[in-house]
Amino acid sequence: MPIDKISKKTFFVTGGAGFIGSNVVEFLINKKAEVIVYDNLQSGNYDFIKNFSDKGMTFIKGSTLDKELLITSLKKYNPNCIIHMAANPIISYSGAVFDEGLRTTFNVLDAMRLSNINHIIFPSSGSVYGNATILPTPESYGPMLPISLYASMKLGSEALICAFNSIYGIDYNIFRLANAVGKNMTHGVAYDFVKKLKSNATELNVLGNGTQKKNYIAVPDILSGIFHVYSNEKYKNNIFNLASSDQISVREIAELSLKLCKSTVKISYQTQQEGWKGDVVDNFISNKRLLDIGFKPTMTSAQAIEYTINLLLKNYA
Ligand SMILES: NC(=O)c1ccc[n+]([C@@H]2O[C@H](COP(=O)([O-])OP(=O)(O)OC[C@H]3O[C@@H](n4cnc5c(N)ncnc54)[C@H](O)[C@@H]3O)[C@@H](O)[C@H]2O)c1
The missing domain is CATH 3.90.25.10 (UDP-galactose 4-epimerase, domain 1)
Incomplete structure (x- = not known):
């Protein structure tokens, strides 16, 4: 994997104290990147990342709902890329869909626009396909008919990212993750x-x-999948399922x-x-598009x- 897009670059990780986010932070620190974690610790745990504070990580306790702080922080650190992990992963009531899912993504995108940051990595979910009639389900499947509030929030977030790309030129890598473990x-x-x-x-x-x-995916495979795609310019502004086989x-x-x-x-x-x-x-998302570009999950x-x-x-x- 070429590391020139990671080493000595700055990443702003919303939700970086959470389960997947803390693993992303560890990965980036080990690759000699500078990492800004922006997390309100709603479900995250500072203990997961505290050892990185003297290795190139800066922690900001803040909410993505606080757009002013988000903008100030982005302007201050001017990251090369935002990895937007912050969300409520267990949305079970309707009020949370908007604030803890859609609004957080909108705020991040709008703060990026206002701070001239132009690359976002976003973890969507394999649940966006709903009860798909084609298994394994490819990225091109449609119509997308989510059956949960969580999946509708993820699909809505994807739509916002695509619109910000089209109007404001913000580049993206969207990953529809299988159930993550690790x-x-x-x-x-x-x-x-x-x-x-x-x-x-x-x-x-x-x-x-x-x-x-x-289907499930272990965190080490999530990390190598995400950065396999991110490291190659020609895969940007695309959506990839990220799952085991x-x-x-x-x-x-x-x-x-x-x-x-x-x-x-x-x-x-x-x-x-x-x-x-x-x-x-019966959730089975196809990883063929990733296999075709040379990424193979190990588990x-x-x-x-x-x-x-x-x-x-x-x-x-
Ligand atoms: N875990 C999975 O199986 C899975 C699958 C597909 C997609 N995802 C997505 O990956 C991302 C990370 O999921 P996770 O499983 O690590 O969840 P997590 O709850 O462990 O991590 C989410 C992090 O975001 C933080 N956060 C939440 N709302 C925030 C806000 N408004 N402002 C700032 N920080 C906030 C939390 O404190 C936490 O640290 C989420 O977007 C989730 O939807 C997860």
């Missing part, structure tokens, strides 16, 4: 299962009937969790397939889950 994880099914099993639960209660299938079911994750946690409790399932309203029960979905559960167990040990 170090510093604080939410998601593998995290929930391990947490339940470690709290001496007598039963592992699973949301849905366990047949829901999704296969799926795993919730039942398989539950069984793997029991095995790795050395637990023998009973797994209990619900009768309906979906775990919650808006759960895409299958099952390997990504196993890798993550082992990391979580190390934290408990």
